[in-house]
Amino acid sequence: MSFAQHNAQYDMPTSAAAVSRAVQPGHLYVVATPIGNLQDFPPRAQQVLGEVDAICAEDTRNSAGLLAHFGIQRPLLALHEHNETAICAQLIARLRAGESLALISDAGTPLISDPGFALVRAAREAQLPVIAIPGPCAAIAALSIAGLPSDRFVFEGFLPAKPNARRERLQQLAAETRTLIVYESSHRIGDCVDDIVSVLGTERLVCLARELSKLYEQSHRASAAELKAWLAQDANRSRGEFVLVIAGAADAGVDTQQAEGERVLRLLLADGLSASTAARLAAQISGARKKAMYELALRLQPET
Incomplete structure (x- = not known):
């Protein structure tokens, strides 16, 4: 695969002009931030946050520290569960006026047990572009x-x-x-x-x-x-x-049988039984699949 083909496959820009600006007017960017390790903050996310007109953050004090660490200086707007619905109209008006906004939460991907749903829904209903900048999600x-x-x-x-x-x-x-x-x-x-x-x-x-x-x-x-x-x-x-x-409920029984089968199998192998005998008995006792027990016995045998 040529370099040009590789870029096309992954939608990679090929010139300095193409990467000069990551955001577009009137767009809402939903940006994932690190959940712990700062090295998990993708370059694209950093660039978007550095170029938008303002950043909607769950906790502006928390986000200010993160952004300062990466040298990102943009206006911060508080958007949390207590004010999200009330300020949506104001934010939609700003998007319609041509401003670009980013949405971040305290950590990870916004809307996943975090605020932001009301704003994203309002932007969709207003037929405004909403762009995902993916990243960490616990x-x-x-x-x-x-x-x-x-x-x-x-x-x-x-x-x-x-x-x-x-x-x-x-x-x-x-x-x-x-x-x-x-x-x-x-x-x-x-x-x-x-x-x-x-x-x-x-x-x-x-x-x-x-x-x-x-x-x-x-x-x-x-x-x-x-x-x-x-x-x-x-x-x-x-x-x-x-x-x-x-x-899940359907998998719980199967996994339990497998775990019990492995426990019994280890005991039988420790008593000196052959792999085939131990696997047969473990399957009979636990209800686990005999083939799976035999394959496991072959892997465990050198340890006995």
């Missing part, structure tokens, strides 16, 4: 490392803060067959996992990801009951910002 980052089905999933944002409402929502989701993704805060993570255990069951697989892209990033996949115990072992594991990726 929900997708966690899903990509969870080891749970990612072809179909449901994003629930934050579950209700009050215990009864949270358990009620989990009960409504109990039969959902798609992978579930939820956000949680440090002061509720323990209670949330307790409720997952009581409502979704002790064996439901969950991947907990905390502090994604930050210094103390950590992820752990286990059954709900095991995850509860894991959190209790170290208070530091309950600190930070969390994403929980939860196996």
Whole structure:
């Protein structure tokens, strides 16, 4: 593939003139910002934020620090859950007058459990161009490392803060067959996992990801009951910002059988049984697929 073909495939500009300006008048740019690591701030996002007439930010104090770090000096407008609806008309008027605006949240991709929906909807209804400047998103980052089905999933944002409402929502989701993704805060993570255990069951697989892209990033996949115990072992594991990726109902039984099969298989191999015998017995005991157990036994055998 030639360089020109490569550029065409990825819509890459080929001249200095083409990259001289990233924004257009009357456009709203929805810009993702880092969720932790500042190196995850793409050059295109930085260029757009440096060229728009103004930046709508969830918390102007928080965003001012980020922008200053990258030498971006543009007017900041507060846009949050308490004023978003009220100022939409004003912002649409500015777009119609030919100004370019960017929308950012405190971290990650705007509108994903963050403000911005009212503005984007208003811009669409006004038939104004809305441009995505993609980048980090905690929900997708966690899903990509969870080891749970990612072809179909449901994003629930934050579950209700009050215990009864949270358990009620989990009960409504109990039969959902798609992978579930939820956000949680440090002061509720323990209670949330307790409720997952009581409502979704002790064996439901969950991947907990905390502090994604930050210094103390950590992820752990286990059954709900095991995850509860894991959190209790170290208070530091309950600190930070969390994403929980939860196996869907249809997959929970299969994953549980596989996990139990692996546990039994390791015990049988440790007792000196052959790979074929251990795989057959593990499959019979756990309900896991015999072929999968045998393939795993062949991989584990050198460790025994």
